[in-house]
Amino acid sequence: MKRRTVVLGIGATAGAAAVGGIALTARADDSTTSPSGGTGSSGSLVFDPEGYTKLTTTVTDTAGDEHAVTYHFWKAITYVAEPVDATYQSLNVSVPVEIDGVAVDARNAPILLANSVGGYMPSSVADATGIGGGGMTPGGGGAPSGAPTGGTTGGDTATGSAAPTAPGANGNTNATGGALASNQLLALAAGFVVVEPGARGRTLKNSAGEYYGVAPAAIVDLKAAVRYVRANKGRIPGDTERIVSAGTSAGGALSALLGASGDSPLYDRLLRELGAADASDAIFATGAWCPITDLEHADGAYEWNWGDNATSSGAKVDQTVSKALRGQFAEYQAALKLKGLGGFGALNARNYDEYLVRQYLEPSATAYLTALSDSARATYLAANTFITWKNGRATFSWADFLTHVGARKKSVPAFDAFDLSAGENNLFGKGTTLSRHFTAFGAKNDTTGLTSKRVASDLPETLRLMNPMTFLTGKANPARSKHWWIRLGTKDSDTSHTVSANLAAAANGLGDEVSHTYYWDEGHGANTDPGDFIAWIARISGHKAR
Structure with missing residues (x-):
C-alpha cells in the first residue's frame, strides 16, 4: 500500500502553521499518495494498523538539540460506535518509527493522551495535519473561551454548530497550545506514542437548539477515547497500561478528572449510550496544568x-x-x-x-x-x-x-x-x-x-461527575491514577491556588506519587518544564526515553 510522506520541520517561513509557539513548515512528496485510514463513523471500533500516513518532523528538545522524527499518523478515528458528533468524538494517533535515523519500536512505549480542551469548549482533531496541532481546533477554533461572542467551532454543520451567543468563561483564557504542543512533540521525540482526542464542548448546539456538549459530555468523551485505545491493545502501538493524560486549564481539569475517576461505574450508562468500547477507562498517570475544577x-x-x-x-x-x-x-x-x-x-x-x-x-x-x-x-x-x-x-x-x-x-x-x-x-x-x-x-x-x-x-449528580475531588476524598476510587503531575503559574488568577493544591493534597494523602510545583511569575497555561514532564513519564513507566 502506498502511503503519503510529509516532511514537517521547525522554522518560521511563509505559510508555516504555528503550533504552541513552534512553527511548522510542511511539504508533501507528490510521488506517493494515499488517504490515512481509520474507523470513520462506520460504528466499527477496531483500529486499522495499516491506515496511517507516514510523516516526518524536526523536534527541538529543551536543550536546543534538533531531532529528526519519522512517525505514522492516523487521523480523525471515531472512538465510539454511536457518536453524537464524530467531528469531535474522534482521535489522532502518532507513533514514532525512526528517530535521528535509528529505528524505533514503540509497541511497549508509554502513551501520552493529550487533550486540547480550553474553557470547556469543543475540541476537534478533524483538520489536523500532524502531531501537536497543525489544524486542530482546541477550545472552539482556538478562540479564547472568554470571547464575548463565544466559540465558532464547527460552524453550521449537519450535526451541529457552535452557539454564537454562548457566554465566555468569565476571563478564562484558552491556554492550551504552548503547554500541550510542546508536550506532544517532545513525547514523540522521546519514542512515546501520542494520542490526541477531541471532545464535545459547551457551545455545541443542534438544529433543534439543544446544547449537546454541556457537562458531563467532555469527560464522557475522553473516557470513551481511553476505552477505545485499551480495547485496541496490540493494534494501536504502545503500552495501554501506561496511559498518561495531559491537559491545560479546563483540559487540565478534565485530565485530573480522567485520572481520578478511572473505571467509576457512575459513567457507565452514558458510555453505553455512545457505544463506547467494552474496556477499562483507567489511566496510569495524570498531567494537569492550571486545572479549572472543583x-x-x-x-x-x-x-x-x-x-x-x-x-x-x-x-x-x-x-x-x-x-x-x-x-x-x-x-x-x-x-x-x-x-x-x-x-x-x-x-x-x-x-x-x-x-x-x-x-x-x-x-x-x-x-x-x-x-x-x-x-x-x-x-x-x-x-x-x-x-x-x-x-x-x-x-x-x-x-x-x-x-x-x-x-x-x-x-x-x-x-x-x-x-x-x-x-x-x-x-x-x-x-x-x-x-x-x-x-x-x-x-x-x-x-x-x-x-x-x-x-x-439534576445538577448535583452532574457536578459529582465533573469534580475529581469526588473520587479523591471520602471513599477514594481504587482505580484512580497513582501518579500526578500538577503545575500552575504563581500569577494565574483564573482560579484559586487552593484548587490545584487541594488536588495534590488529596492524592498525596492517599499515598499517590505527587509532583506539584508553581512557575514563578507565570500566568495561566504556562509550561516551563516540558522536558521534565517527559523524563517523569519515562521514570514512572519504566520505559527509557530516547
Missing part, C-alpha cells in the same frame, strides 16, 4: 485567594458578596480534612496562606532567582523589594505576594455569575437552556429574573 466550590476559593485584590479597573469587588463566599470556602475546606504536603498538617482557611507560601510560593521564587545570573538577580530583587533574599532563599509574606500579583482576573462570583454570564454557567446548561446556576448561592442571588431560586434537581 467548580461548585470555586467561587468561595476564589474569594479566599483573590478577594482583597482589585480588578483591572482598580476597583474592589462587592466585599459583602466576597465575604459570604469566603465563609463558604472555610466550611468546605474544613470538611475536606486534607493534610498539606511536607508534613504541614491539617489545611484550613486560617492557615492555607501560610501553607501556600511555605510549600509552593517561596520555593518557586527561590528556584527562579537561583537560576538567574548575579546581575539579573540583583536587578529583579531591586524591582521586587517585598522579597527577602538571604542564604540563597527567598522569603515574603502572603499579603505582599497578593500585591505583587496585582489585579484579579475575574469579578464576583467568579464562576456561577449572578447574571449567568460565565462560561461555567453555560457548561451546566441543559437542552435548549443556554446557561444555568449550579450553586445555591448563585441561584439565590440570580439577577436575570428566573422564577426559581434553586439549583435544578
Whole structure:
C-alpha cells in the first residue's frame, strides 16, 4: 500500500502553521499518495494498523538539540460506535518509527493522551495535519473561551454548530497550545506514542437548539477515547497500561478528572449510550496544568485567594458578596480534612496562606532567582523589594505576594455569575437552556429574573461527575491514577491556588506519587518544564526515553 510522506520541520517561513509557539513548515512528496485510514463513523471500533500516513518532523528538545522524527499518523478515528458528533468524538494517533535515523519500536512505549480542551469548549482533531496541532481546533477554533461572542467551532454543520451567543468563561483564557504542543512533540521525540482526542464542548448546539456538549459530555468523551485505545491493545502501538493524560486549564481539569475517576461505574450508562468500547477507562498517570475544577466550590476559593485584590479597573469587588463566599470556602475546606504536603498538617482557611507560601510560593521564587545570573538577580530583587533574599532563599509574606500579583482576573462570583454570564454557567446548561446556576448561592442571588431560586434537581449528580475531588476524598476510587503531575503559574488568577493544591493534597494523602510545583511569575497555561514532564513519564513507566 502506498502511503503519503510529509516532511514537517521547525522554522518560521511563509505559510508555516504555528503550533504552541513552534512553527511548522510542511511539504508533501507528490510521488506517493494515499488517504490515512481509520474507523470513520462506520460504528466499527477496531483500529486499522495499516491506515496511517507516514510523516516526518524536526523536534527541538529543551536543550536546543534538533531531532529528526519519522512517525505514522492516523487521523480523525471515531472512538465510539454511536457518536453524537464524530467531528469531535474522534482521535489522532502518532507513533514514532525512526528517530535521528535509528529505528524505533514503540509497541511497549508509554502513551501520552493529550487533550486540547480550553474553557470547556469543543475540541476537534478533524483538520489536523500532524502531531501537536497543525489544524486542530482546541477550545472552539482556538478562540479564547472568554470571547464575548463565544466559540465558532464547527460552524453550521449537519450535526451541529457552535452557539454564537454562548457566554465566555468569565476571563478564562484558552491556554492550551504552548503547554500541550510542546508536550506532544517532545513525547514523540522521546519514542512515546501520542494520542490526541477531541471532545464535545459547551457551545455545541443542534438544529433543534439543544446544547449537546454541556457537562458531563467532555469527560464522557475522553473516557470513551481511553476505552477505545485499551480495547485496541496490540493494534494501536504502545503500552495501554501506561496511559498518561495531559491537559491545560479546563483540559487540565478534565485530565485530573480522567485520572481520578478511572473505571467509576457512575459513567457507565452514558458510555453505553455512545457505544463506547467494552474496556477499562483507567489511566496510569495524570498531567494537569492550571486545572479549572472543583467548580461548585470555586467561587468561595476564589474569594479566599483573590478577594482583597482589585480588578483591572482598580476597583474592589462587592466585599459583602466576597465575604459570604469566603465563609463558604472555610466550611468546605474544613470538611475536606486534607493534610498539606511536607508534613504541614491539617489545611484550613486560617492557615492555607501560610501553607501556600511555605510549600509552593517561596520555593518557586527561590528556584527562579537561583537560576538567574548575579546581575539579573540583583536587578529583579531591586524591582521586587517585598522579597527577602538571604542564604540563597527567598522569603515574603502572603499579603505582599497578593500585591505583587496585582489585579484579579475575574469579578464576583467568579464562576456561577449572578447574571449567568460565565462560561461555567453555560457548561451546566441543559437542552435548549443556554446557561444555568449550579450553586445555591448563585441561584439565590440570580439577577436575570428566573422564577426559581434553586439549583435544578439534576445538577448535583452532574457536578459529582465533573469534580475529581469526588473520587479523591471520602471513599477514594481504587482505580484512580497513582501518579500526578500538577503545575500552575504563581500569577494565574483564573482560579484559586487552593484548587490545584487541594488536588495534590488529596492524592498525596492517599499515598499517590505527587509532583506539584508553581512557575514563578507565570500566568495561566504556562509550561516551563516540558522536558521534565517527559523524563517523569519515562521514570514512572519504566520505559527509557530516547
